[in-house]
Amino acid sequence: MSLRVLGVAAFLALDLIGGTASAVALSDAAGRYAISSSGSSIRFAIGKIGGGGLNGAFGQFKGTIRIDGGDIARSKVDITIYPDSVGTGQSRIDAFLKSDAVFDVANSSQIVFRSTSVQRTGENSAVVTGQLTARGHTSSEKFAVELQGMKGGQIRFHVSGKVLRSRYQMDVGTPIYSNIVAFDMQFTGRRG
Amino acid sequence: MLRNTTTRYGWAAIILHWLIGLVFIGQFALGWTMVRIASQRTSFELIQLHKSFGFLLLGLVLIRIGWRLASFSPELPEEVGPVERRAAPAVHLALYAAQLVVPLSGWALVSVSVLEIPSMPFSLFVMPHLPFQVSEQAENFWIFGHKWLAYAAIALVVLHILAAFRHHFWLRDVVLVRMISPFFAGRARGPE
Numbered sequence: 001m002s003l004r005v006l007g008v009a010a011f012l013a014l015d016l017i018g019g020t021a022s023a024v025a026l027s028d029a030a031g032r033y034a035i036s037s038s039g040s041s042i043r044f045a046i047g048k049i050g051g052g053g054l055n056g057a058f059g060q061f062k063g064t065i066r067i068d069g070g071d072i073a074r075s076k077v078d079i080t081i082y083p084d085s086v087g088t089g090q091s092r093i094d095a096f097l098k099s100d101a102v103f104d105v106a107n108s109s110q111i112v113f114r115s116t117s118v119q120r121t122g123e124n125s126a127v128v129t130g131q132l133t134a135r136g137h138t139s140s141e142k143f144a145v146e147l148q149g150m151k152g153g154q155i156r157f158h159v160s161g162k163v164l165r166s167r168y169q170m171d172v173g174t175p176i177y178s179n180i181v182a183f184d185m186q187f188t189g190r191r192g
Numbered sequence: 193m194l195r196n197t198t199t200r201y202g203w204a205a206i207i208l209h210w211l212i213g214l215v216f217i218g219q220f221a222l223g224w225t226m227v228r229i230a231s232q233r234t235s236f237e238l239i240q241l242h243k244s245f246g247f248l249l250l251g252l253v254l255i256r257i258g259w260r261l262a263s264f265s266p267e268l269p270e271e272v273g274p275v276e277r278r279a280a281p282a283v284h285l286a287l288y289a290a291q292l293v294v295p296l297s298g299w300a301l302v303s304v305s306v307l308e309i310p311s312m313p314f315s316l317f318v319m320p321h322l323p324f325q326v327s328e329q330a331e332n333f334w335i336f337g338h339k340w341l342a343y344a345a346i347a348l349v350v351l352h353i354l355a356a357f358r359h360h361f362w363l364r365d366v367v368l369v370r371m372i373s374p375f376f377a378g379r380a381r382g383p384e
Contacts, residue, residue, distance in 0.1 A: 049312060050310050092306075095232075099232035099233070101231075101232040101233035172233050172237070173240075175312070175315055176240070176312050
């Protein structure tokens with residue numbers, strides 16, 4: 001799954017230029033950053049009728065962020081998630097999620113997000129729109145991105161968004177379980 | 193014609209009898225299938241359907257028991273022998289107990305499951321879990337109990353059906369036909 005978030009870069013640059021961070025030039029933020037599972041996390045939650053819900057995370061994913069120093073809106077984010085790495089703390093639920101009921105990892109081993117546009121929404125925030133592809137279905141999704149810092153060639157940002165399972169033929173269990181999956185992601189990108 | 197008399201069943205008892213019988217046998221077939229089907233998605237959906245019909249069955253059985261307690265029970269035909277006359281009430285009691293205990297054990301099973309999946313009969317409302325302790329051990333206990341109670345119950349149903357056929361085809365009395373319509377109750381079916 002690829003997330004082309006650009007905003008991150010943009011924010012970085014803008015934020016830095018604005019003087020809220022240590023002296024980092026825009027040229028320092030511009031560039032390509034690699035995202036790995038190490039230092040990053042992709043968590044999700046699905047509400048359950050009557051309260052509570054299902055919480056889980058993906059253990060393996062990768063991605064890249066390319067920050068365009070000249071035009072933030074042209075920045076890109078690609079993220080690929082491996083659904084076979086899903087974990088909820090309950091092995092029976094994990095097996096169910098990996099089965100044909102949800103991710104169908106036997107036939108669809110990746111979930112991919114590729115950004116198509118980035119729109120700045122604040123001093124250090126943006127909305128990244130892109131194409132999310134899972135189980136052979138592609139739909140446009142939006143994620144809110146918040147730049148959290150940059151240091152030593154690394155950038156950190158928090159990403160959140162809500163995705164409808166039904167768009168990807170993963171709506172098993174509705175309405176007992178909500179059709180909405182709330183994502184809470186923390187990404188650390190390393191320049192290079 | 194709605195209520196029972198000492199010689200015939202009324203429509204209420206007749207409809208409840210056949211409706212419960214149909215749902216009970218259908219539930220057995222559904223339960224057997226849902227745990228053997230390869231598709232996890234279909235299995236999940238069939239399990240939710242099994243739960244829905246289980247609660248429907250429980251409701252119908254409670255109505256039937258109330259109706260039985262509040263009305264007459266037709267007497268057996270005079271030609272029924274003494275052994276069967278004594279055995280019939282015990283078998284009927286066992287059948288009533290089975291109708292009650294099997295769905296209750298299913299309710300207990302979903303209540304103690306570590307998966308904590310809510311029950312939502314026919315997607316209409318949330319049926320609360322029974323106040324039992326959730327644990328892997330309790331879940332395994334009720335899986336075993338529900339399964340073998342269902343097998344025992346279906347054995348009783350088969351016995352009940354065979355006995356009804358014996359009355360109809362061998363003894364040629366009204367025991368079966370009076371459970372089809374109140375209008376058949378008074379017709380003697382002696383040898384032609």
